[in-house]
Amino acid sequence: MNLKxxxxxxxxxxxxxxPQDIIELLKRQAQKVxxxxxxxxxxxxxxxxxxxxxxxxxxxxxxxxxxxxxxxxVISFYxxxx
Numbered sequence: 001m002n003l004k005x006x007x008x009x010x011x012x013x014x015x016x017x018x019p020q021d022i023i024e025l026l027k028r029q030a031q032k033v034x035x036x037x038x039x040x041x042x043x044x045x046x047x048x049x050x051x052x053x054x055x056x057x058x059x060x061x062x063x064x065x066x067x068x069x070x071x072x073x074v075i076s077f078y079x080x081x082x
Contacts, residue, residue, distance in 0.1 A: 049075075 015023060043049060052064045067073050 049073075 049064065053061050056062050064073065
């Protein structure tokens with residue numbers, strides 16, 4: 001299985017079936033994201049993360065400074081509101 005080829009096929013199939021106005025909207029939005037060059041702002045290997053306080057899966061506030069006192073930190077993000 002080749003993910004790049006699989007994704008290309010999904011993209012091609014979508015373009016064949018989707019309304020033209022939706023395709024144009026997605027292209028414009030993708031261009032806006034590309035123009036922001038967010039990859040240049042992303043942390044690189046060895047970079048230090050900035051201090052943060054986030055809510056965990058059950059809504060408790062978690063402070064990065066508190067976690068780092070216990071050792072290295074691994075952060076996992078997930079999407080969803082279920």
